[in-house]
Each structure stands twice: as structure tokens, then as C-alpha cells.
Amino acid sequence: MISPGRVSAIASNTFREAVRNRVLYALLFFGVLLIGVGIVVSSLSYVEGDRILQSVGLSSLRLFGAAIAIFVGVGLIHKEVDRRTIYTILSKPVSRTEFLLGKYLGLLVTIWLQVAIMAAAFVVVSLATGAPLDGGHAAAIGLAGIELAVVVAVATLFSSFTTPMLASLFTAGFYVVGHVTRDLRELGAASESAWVQQGTWLLHRALPDLESFNLTVQAIHQLEIRPDQVLLPLLYGVLTIGVLMAAASVIFERRDFR
Amino acid sequence: MTETVKGNDPGERGAQPEEVIRVEGLAKDFRPGFGLVRKRVLHGITFSVRRGEVFGFVGPNGAGKTTTLKVLMGLIHPQEGRATILGHDIRESAFRRHIGFLPENPYFYDYLTGREFLDFYARVSGVTKADRPARIERLLDDVGLTHAGSERLRGYSKGMLQRIGIAQAIVHDPEIVFLDEPMSGLDPIGRKEIRDLILRLNAEGKTIFMNTHILSDVEMVCHRVAILVKGRIRWVGGAADFREADGGGADVVLSRVPPDIVAAMEDAFGTGFRGQGDRIEVRVPEKRLPDLLRLSLDGGAEVVSVTPHRQSLESLFVDTVHDAEALDPTAVEESR
Ligand SMILES: Nc1ncnc2c1ncn2[C@@H]1O[C@H](COP(=O)(O)OP(=O)(O)O)[C@@H](O)[C@H]1O
Ligand SMILES: [Mg+2]
Numbered sequence: 001m002i003s004p005g006r007v008s009a010i011a012s013n014t015f016r017e018a019v020r021n022r023v024l025y026a027l028l029f030f031g032v033l034l035i036g037v038g039i040v041v042s043s044l045s046y047v048e049g050d051r052i053l054q055s056v057g058l059s060s061l062r063l064f065g066a067a068i069a070i071f072v073g074v075g076l077i078h079k080e081v082d083r084r085t086i087y088t089i090l091s092k093p094v095s096r097t098e099f100l101l102g103k104y105l106g107l108l109v110t111i112w113l114q115v116a117i118m119a120a121a122f123v124v125v126s127l128a129t130g131a132p133l134d135g136g137h138a139a140a141i142g143l144a145g146i147e148l149a150v151v152v153a154v155a156t157l158f159s160s161f162t163t164p165m166l167a168s169l170f171t172a173g174f175y176v177v178g179h180v181t182r183d184l185r186e187l188g189a190a191s192e193s194a195w196v197q198q199g200t201w202l203l204h205r206a207l208p209d210l211e212s213f214n215l216t217v218q219a220i221h222q223l224e225i226r227p228d229q230v231l232l233p234l235l236y237g238v239l240t241i242g243v244l245m246a247a248a249s250v251i252f253e254r255r256d257f258r
Numbered sequence: 259m260t261e262t263v264k265g266n267d268p269g270e271r272g273a274q275p276e277e278v279i280r281v282e283g284l285a286k287d288f289r290p291g292f293g294l295v296r297k298r299v300l301h302g303i304t305f306s307v308r309r310g311e312v313f314g315f316v317g318p319n320g321a322g323k324t325t326t327l328k329v330l331m332g333l334i335h336p337q338e339g340r341a342t343i344l345g346h347d348i349r350e351s352a353f354r355r356h357i358g359f360l361p362e363n364p365y366f367y368d369y370l371t372g373r374e375f376l377d378f379y380a381r382v383s384g385v386t387k388a389d390r391p392a393r394i395e396r397l398l399d400d401v402g403l404t405h406a407g408s409e410r411l412r413g414y415s416k417g418m419l420q421r422i423g424i425a426q427a428i429v430h431d432p433e434i435v436f437l438d439e440p441m442s443g444l445d446p447i448g449r450k451e452i453r454d455l456i457l458r459l460n461a462e463g464k465t466i467f468m469n470t471h472i473l474s475d476v477e478m479v480c481h482r483v484a485i486l487v488k489g490r491i492r493w494v495g496g497a498a499d500f501r502e503a504d505g506g507g508a509d510v511v512l513s514r515v516p517p518d519i520v521a522a523m524e525d526a527f528g529t530g531f532r533g534q535g536d537r538i539e540v541r542v543p544e545k546r547l548p549d550l551l552r553l554s555l556d557g558g559a560e561v562v563s564v565t566p567h568r569q570s571l572e573s574l575f576v577d578t579v580h581d582a583e584a585l586d587p588t589a590v591e592e593s594r
Binding site for chain 1 (some may be wrong): 288292325328330331333337351352353355357358359360361363364365366367369378379381382383386423426427430436468485
């Protein structure tokens with residue numbers, strides 16, 4: 001039985017530790033800076049100034065959110081093992097799955113807080129320049145949050161068994177690949193070779209497609225966003241996180257802490 | 259260092275003391291590095307710990323004490339054998355509400371204050387929100403850290419950390435407390451504080467399992483001892499057993515012994531007889547001490563001293579380690 005009390009105790013301690021990390025503030029600073037710089041960039045262009053501004057803003061939010069998840073996230077479990085704080089925690093009636101879940105949620109709350117700060121910066125900049133703001137932007141930012149929840153789960157999975165260095169490389173690799181598999185598949189489909197066609201199709205199917213969480217284009221062009229364009233990625237994200245965390249838990253259960 | 263063991267004596271409780279920890283044939287291999295080479299560090303060890311005792315798990319560095327404790331805490335998985343604590347398989351986690359653990363050279367979240375630290379461990383141990391504040395204040399008082407409760411652990415001394423570490427281990431009032439080298443690295447005062455704390459916990463009825471290589475501490479607090487050498491248990495016994503391992507004899511020093519008495523003594527106590535003339539040392543078993551003293555005093559000799567002589571844990575330990583090495587020079591072997 002997973003106890004919400006124990007998981008939340010670990011999550012809140014994880015949050016406390018994560019927000020002490022200076023890397024987080026450096027990344028947040030540059031994220032907010034880039035969102036602000038959008039004003040300058042958009043003012044240089046007479047056409048589509050608002051769109052450039054918001055495109056830069058939403059992309060910065062997604063990219064720096066992922067960077068924080070990767071660089072702050074991968075160290076957290078390792079640190080507990082390395083400093084042996086995990087010994088006392090696991091000697092309590094805390095299962096390894098609860099520990100992992102607490103770490104995940106603590107980190108997720110940290111990242112979402114950063115997203116909220118960057119979203120606030122985005123809103124301020126949009127209002128200041130008179131760029132339009134509507135539900136589409138909210139949906140785009142919401143799904144960016146879901147995408148980051150997936151990235152945090154990936155970071156947790158990798159750091160459940162490898163060093164922070166490798167975990168950050170793997171997670172960053174996963175992030176990049178997760179954004180190109182759709183393009184690769186489209187390129188592959190146009191290929192003459194059946195091998196390439198099937199290979200790229202499989203790659204796209206097997207790895208989470210992070211582009212499905214990207215509503216930037218719809219938001220900045222004020223295109224209509226149907227409910228299923230939000231709900232399906234949401235469901236997809238939750239399922240993906242479930243699978244990733246279950247795998248992390250199986251790996252973590254088997255580990256020796258020495 | 260002949261202070262007797264304080265606290266409650268589980269031996270006098272009843273016929274069959276309950277075994278709260280049972281370890282059967284536990285074996286553990288480590289893979290140093292990335293290769294396929296395995297090093298066996300525990301060779302099928304078997305022992306048990308009874309309710310209410312202070313159990314000393316003693317051995318030289320590298321014997322496998324910490325490894326054994328990590329297996330019991332579910333931190334590493336054994337290759338062979340099984341172990342139960344309070345009747346539960348160690349792979350379970352719910353029963354851990356009844357045990358507490360202080361690791362070797364612990365590191366704690368140094369950005370937390372003493373109170374926040376204990377609150378965190380109380381939460382993960384399932385202490386209810388209503389009980390926590392009072393419980394934490396009592397614990398701080400018990401380990402003498404009330405004054406430092408609002409200070410961050412970063413500012414704690416090694417002795418204070420060790421005490422808050424014990425507080426963390428007992429925050430949920432467990433039945434068994436596991437301590438890995440609780441006194442190493444402390445100054446004499448720090449060691450005494452920990453020792454007193456252990457005795458106090460034991461007097462409250464808690465079973466204590468303690469890893470250590472500091473023998474004087476073992477003699478002062480443990481009821482029973484197991485000696486582990488190179489991953490094998492070489493000796494298990496009560497503290498009384500090693501104190502009186504050779505009959506509780508004595509060394510008697512005599513002077514001005516008349517020659518005829520010397521001859522009589524040589525006959526009677528031949529092997530334990532040393533020296534001549536003005537100063538003679540006789541080693542006798544406890545049973546024969548009155549005979550020797552009567553013979554000496556009746557014969558007109560002077561008794562300079564009578565030193566009860568006990569086999570110390572130290573000599574037992576040294577002998578055991580030596581024997582083990584002589585028997586088995588490759589106790590830590592490479593296998594597979
Ligand atoms: N993480 C590890 N990897 C490989 N070997 C280890 C590891 N930890 C301990 N060992 C080896 O296991 C043996 C027992 O170590 P340990 O249980 O720490 O001994 P003790 O606590 O009695 O000093 C030692 O030979 C040590 O070198
Ligand atoms: Mg050790």
C-alpha cells in the first residue's frame with residue numbers, strides 16, 4: 001500500500017532540497033530573460049511581432065523547463081544514495097516505490113513552480129506589448145507542464161540506476177529524440193526503402209512523442225484548439241508517466257545500496 | 259574496564275527468550291568494479307538475537323558487519339539465506355515501524371534544523387501529526403539537544419549528529435534499534451553519552467543490535483556478543499562467558515615465602531608457578547584460591563596482591579581472529 005503521508009513527506013523534503021540548487025536559479029534567470037528578450041526581437045520586425053514574441057516566449061518556457069528537469073532532477077536520487085540518507089529512509093516503513101514516487105512528485109512540484117514563474121513572465125510581456133492572450137495560450141502552457149512531467153519521469157527512471165552524468169545525457173538525448181521522431185517518421189515515410197519506413201515508424205511508436213504536447217503554433221496563430229487536442233495528449237502523458245515510473249520502480253527495487 | 263553490564267538482564271526473564279532477529283545462512287557477494295568477478299563477503303552466517311538484550315556484533319574492519327546490517331535493513335539483497343525480524347521476512351517494509359537504524363558515519367540533511375529533521379523522520383515513520391510535536395521535544399530532551407533544536411544540522415558537532423541520529427532511529431518508539439559503530443569517531447565524553455543512551459533505551463525494554471570494533475564499549479554494554487571475522491561467525495556467547503572463560507582464576511603475588519612452602523607450592527600449583535626467592539607469582543583457578551591463600555598465610559608468607567584474572571573480550575577477540583586466519587587464510591575468496 002502506498003501511503004500518501006509518507007510520499008508527501010519525501011516529496012516536500014525533495015522540494016526543499018531542489019529549490020536550494022543554484023543551477024535552478026541560473027536556468028530560471030535565463031528562461032525569464034529570453035522571454036523578455038522576445039520584446040526586443042519582435043520590435044525589430046514589423047510583421048508578426050506578436051507571434052515572434054510569443055513563439056520565443058513559449059519555446060523558452062518549454063526548453064528551460066526541460067533543462068531544469070534534466071539538470072536539477074537527475075542529481076536528486078543519486079545524492080540520497082551517495083550521502084547515504086536513503087539508508088535511514090528505507091529503514092523506516094517506507095517502500096522503495098514510495099521513496100521514488102516522493103522524489104518524483106517533489107521534483108515535479110519544483111519544475112511546475114518554475115513553469116508558473118516563466119508563465120507569469122510570459123503573461124506580463126504579452127500584456128505589456130499588447131499581444132493577444134487567450135485559452136490557447138493557457139492550453140499550450142498546460143501541455144508544456146505535462147510534457148515536463150514526462151521528462152521528469154524519464155529523469156527519475158534514468159537516475160534510478162545510473163550516475164547523474166549519464167542520467168542527464170540519457171534524458172537530454174531522450175528529450176531531443178522525443179521531439180524529432182515525428183519528423184523522422186514523416187521523412188521515413190517518403191523514403192523508397194521499406195526498412196527506413198518501418199524503422200522510423202517503429203521509433204516513433206516506441207518512444208514517447210513529445211511533439212504531441214506542443215501547441216505553440218496553434219496558440220500563437222490563434223487557431224481553434226479542440227478539446228481532444230488537449231485531452232488526448234494529457235491521457236497519453238499520464239499513461240507514459242505511469243509506464244516510466246513502473247519501470248523505475250522495478251529497477252529501483254532490485255538495487256543494492258552500498 | 260570491569261564495569262558490569264547495566265540495564266535489564268534478559269537472561270533472567272524466563273525459560274525461552276524470544277528470538278526477535280533470526281539470521282540463517284546469509285551469504286552476500288559483491289562485485290567490485292564492473293567485471294564478472296564476485297567477492298564473497300558473507301559466508302552463510304547464522305545467529306539470532308533475543309528480545310531485550312544488547313547484542314554486540316563485533317569484528318575487525320572489513321569483517322562484514324555493515325554488510326550484514328544492510329541486508330537486515332533491506333538495503334542490499336543477499337545471494338543466499340534468509341533473515342527475519344520480529345517474525346517478518348526482511349524483504350517486507352511495513353514491520354519496519356518497529357525497528358530503528360543508525361547507519362555508520364551517517365550524513366543527514368544539513369539544511370534542516372534538529373526539529374525539522376526529526377519531524378521528517380517522524381512523518382515517514384507514521385507518527386501522527388498530533389503526536390509529533392510532543393514526541394520531538396521529548397526526544398530532543400532525551401538526547402540532550404533541546405538547546406540545539408532550532409539550529410541547522412550543519413552546525414552540529416560529530417557527537418551531536420550521532421545523538422540526533424539515535425533520536426531519528428527511535429522517533430517512532432521502535433522495539434529494536436540497530437546501530438552501526440555508534441561510538442566510533444567520538445571523544446571519551448561523546449562515547450559515554452552514547453553508551454548511557456544505549457543502556458537507557460535497553461532499560462526501557464528495547465532490544466539493541468550494535469556493530470562495533472571498540473571492545474571496551476562492548477564489555478560495558480553488551481549482554482551477548484558474536485565475533486565476525488572475514489564474513490564468518492567465529493564465536494557467539496554471553497558477556498559472562500568471556501569474562502569467565504577460564505574459570506575466573508586469579509594471579510597471586512607472594513613475598514617472603516619460606517623455602518619449604520615454596521616446595522609445597524611448586525608441587526601443588528606447578529604449572530602456574532613463577533619466580534623465586536622474595537617474589538613469587540602463582541596463577542590459580544578460582545576453586546583453588548582458598549587453598550593457596552591458606553597455605554601461604556599458614557606458612558608465614560606475605561600476600562602482596564590477588565588479582566582476579568578474566569579473559570578479556572580483547573584477548574578472546576585477538577585469539578579468535580588469529581585462529582580464524584590460521585584456519586582459513588583465504589576467508590575472503592574470489593568465487594565465480
Ligand atoms: N560497496 C562495496 N563494493 C565492494 N566491496 C565492498 C563494498 N562494501 C564493502 N565491501 C567489502 O565487503 C567487506 C565487508 O565490508 P563491511 O561490511 O563494510 O565491513 P565492516 O563493517 O565489518 O567493517 C570488505 O572486505 C569490503 O571491502
Ligand atoms: Mg562497518
